[in-house]
Amino acid sequence: EAGVTQSPTHLIKTRGQQATLRCSPISGHTSVYWYQQALGLGLQFLLWYDEGEERNRGNFPPRFSGRQFPNYSSELNVNALELEDSALYLCASSPGTQYFGPGTRLTVL
């Protein structure tokens, strides 16, 4: 059974640009979660989608947004990139136990 997949593996952007990260959940999982792992800040919850709806949102500004598609895959969009957005972005899918993808390393120059 395929695990959670994320693309791209690495993404380099400059300040002010927009970034789009993608996640495909494990087959049959309807919930998708996004987390940010920034150096020194640990793992912070960003967004939770289930059945196409946003269910919860972490303490992040509105320039962090996303959506979930009918096939349960998801996109995370980060607008007006700032240097401190540089981090590993992890996606997980569920029900029950959350299983994580390998992450997308976003670097903002």
Next chain:
Amino acid sequence: AQSVAQPEDQVNVAEGNPLTVKCTYSVSGNPYLFWYVQYPNRGLQFLLKYITGDNLVKGSYGFEAEFNKSQTSFHLKKPSALVSDSALYFCAVRDPRGGSQGNLIFGKGTKLSVKP
């Protein structure tokens, strides 16, 4: 507010010795607790979870964790450490506001170093 604390930034053990990685939590209601491991430049791998039932939970790779409600702790243990266990370990609790599907709230992580 819900929270998880991992009081040790780093734990050092010798190969073959028992290891313990500590975790305490604060959550309203019954806690759903998890341990994950992260190897360098990788995502998180699920180790084990406590939902209900026996206080001693067994997981992957010989790891186990003991749930202690009175001490609000969920320490990760392994009887005999391997060098390959060296990694970053995260304790997490499910946000009760999301019910059985809620997002996770993570501790800061503990770096485990196992020396030969």
